[in-house]
Amino acid sequence: MNILAIETSCDETAAAVVSDGRTVLSSIIRSQSDTHALYGGVVPEIASRAHTEAIVDITRAALDTACCGLDAIDAVAVTCAPGLIGALLTGVSFAKGLAYAAAKPLIPVHHIRGHIAANYIAHPALEPPFVCLVVSGGHTMLVDVRGYTDMSLLGSTRDDAAGEAFDKVARVLGLPYPGGPSVQKLAEGGDPFKYSLPRTVFKETPCDFSFSGLKTAVINLVSNAAQRGEAIDRPSLAASFTRAVSDVLTGASMRAVAAAGYKRMVIAGGVAANTGLRSELALSAGTHEYELYLPPPPLCIDNAAMIASAAYYESLRGDAAYAGPGLNAYANMNVDLLVY
Ligand code: KG4
Numbered sequence: 001m002n003i004l005a006i007e008t009s010c011d012e013t014a015a016a017v018v019s020d021g022r023t024v025l026s027s028i029i030r031s032q033s034d035t036h037a038l039y040g041g042v043v044p045e046i047a048s049r050a051h052t053e054a055i056v057d058i059t060r061a062a063l064d065t066a067c068c069g070l071d072a073i074d075a076v077a078v079t080c081a082p083g084l085i086g087a088l089l090t091g092v093s094f095a096k097g098l099a100y101a102a103a104k105p106l107i108p109v110h111h112i113r114g115h116i117a118a119n120y121i122a123h124p125a126l127e128p129p130f131v132c133l134v135v136s137g138g139h140t141m142l143v144d145v146r147g148y149t150d151m152s153l154l155g156s157t158r159d160d161a162a163g164e165a166f167d168k169v170a171r172v173l174g175l176p177y178p179g180g181p182s183v184q185k186l187a188e189g190g191d192p193f194k195y196s197l198p199r200t201v202f203k204e205t206p207c208d209f210s211f212s213g214l215k216t217a218v219i220n221l222v223s224n225a226a227q228r229g230e231a232i233d234r235p236s237l238a239a240s241f242t243r244a245v246s247d248v249l250t251g252a253s254m255r256a257v258a259a260a261g262y263k264r265m266v267i268a269g270g271v272a273a274n275t276g277l278r279s280e281l282a283l284s285a286g287t288h289e290y291e292l293y294l295p296p297p298p299l300c301i302d303n304a305a306m307i308a309s310a311a312y313y314e315s316l317r318g319d320a321a322y323a324g325p326g327l328n329a330y331a332n333m334n335v336d337l338l339v340y
């Protein structure tokens with residue numbers, strides 16, 4: 001089954017063709033990050049307009065690269081939630097029009113389910129059940145993935161997402177948007193044990209997260225040093241911050257895998273590209289004798305191949321997986337309670 005997928009939930013316009021959920025025939029991504037970098041973060045209205053301008057070319061490029069026309073496509077898939085509402089609407093409207101004009105079925109996809117499915121592309125033998133740590137710009141959560149489309153939320157952030165914390169800390173350190181890759185680069189030369197930073201753990205709900213205290217601690221450290229005229233060891237602060245985020249994410253992940261009774265975990269989302277987090281997770285998973293699946297960085301960030309993969313597994317649910325022309329976009333939607 002060949003699925004053409006469209007992804008426009010944030011600042012990447014992406015289209016891909018994937019066969020049977022695992023074989024990528026094409027994956028085209030146009031990032032808007034240079035445009036948004038001028039403003040220090042994503043400007044929703046600019047993102048929507050840029051998606052509208054790019055979507056036709058990107059979709060055409062995905063079909064051309066896959067060497068197939070629309071006649072070889074069995075279904076059109078689109079991210080319909082969660083994300084920036086205007087950005088999502090451009091993709092949903094385009095996909096609805098395309099599916100209608102080409103007389104193809106339409107499969108709506110939850111963005112986070114897409115991030116999780118990126119692992120099926122990266123690891124051909126991977127099957128549920130497992131626990132997935134999803135760490136992106138907008139979400140930080142632990143998901144019990146019992147089956148390809150049967151999942152429930154184990155815990156999530158109560159305030160900032162991990163990626164959001166990276167982006168804010170980057171700004172305080174004078175680094176460009178998107179913050180994650182810039183903080184990672186700066187941290188390479190730093191001492192991760194130099195600055196002592198807070199880690200929040202909830203005793204009652206050990207799979208929940210909070211990053212606002214950590215973010216505020218970094219902001220205060222930088223502004224107090226500026227007031228005193230003291231220099232900050234920026235690489236070491238970036239490394240200490242990364243270590244604090246990684247400690248919290250790793251600790252919660254190990255508790256979640258144990259609580260779910262599995263021996264397998266995967267990670268997903270833009271922050272999953274972070275080298276510090278990847279090595280700390282690998283170390284800890286090794287100690288616990290858990291299998292750990294890490295997608296390669298290009299599959300961690302937003303792309304449409306992961307949406308096509310998730311759509312394939314949704315399609316196995318039958319009629320309930322398909323939507324009509326009334327499909328809407330939603331800024332928020334639970335990963336386990338799909339209401340399209
Ligand atoms: O999954 P994603 O591409 O988009 C969302 O769905 O949000 O994640 C984007 C987030 C941004 O906050 C970005 O700073 C972060 O992922 N990110 C990273 C790295 N690469 C991207 N964070 C830490 N280290 C990285 N190498």
Ligand code: ZN
Pocket residue numbers: 111115136137269270301302
């Ligand atoms: Zn994402």
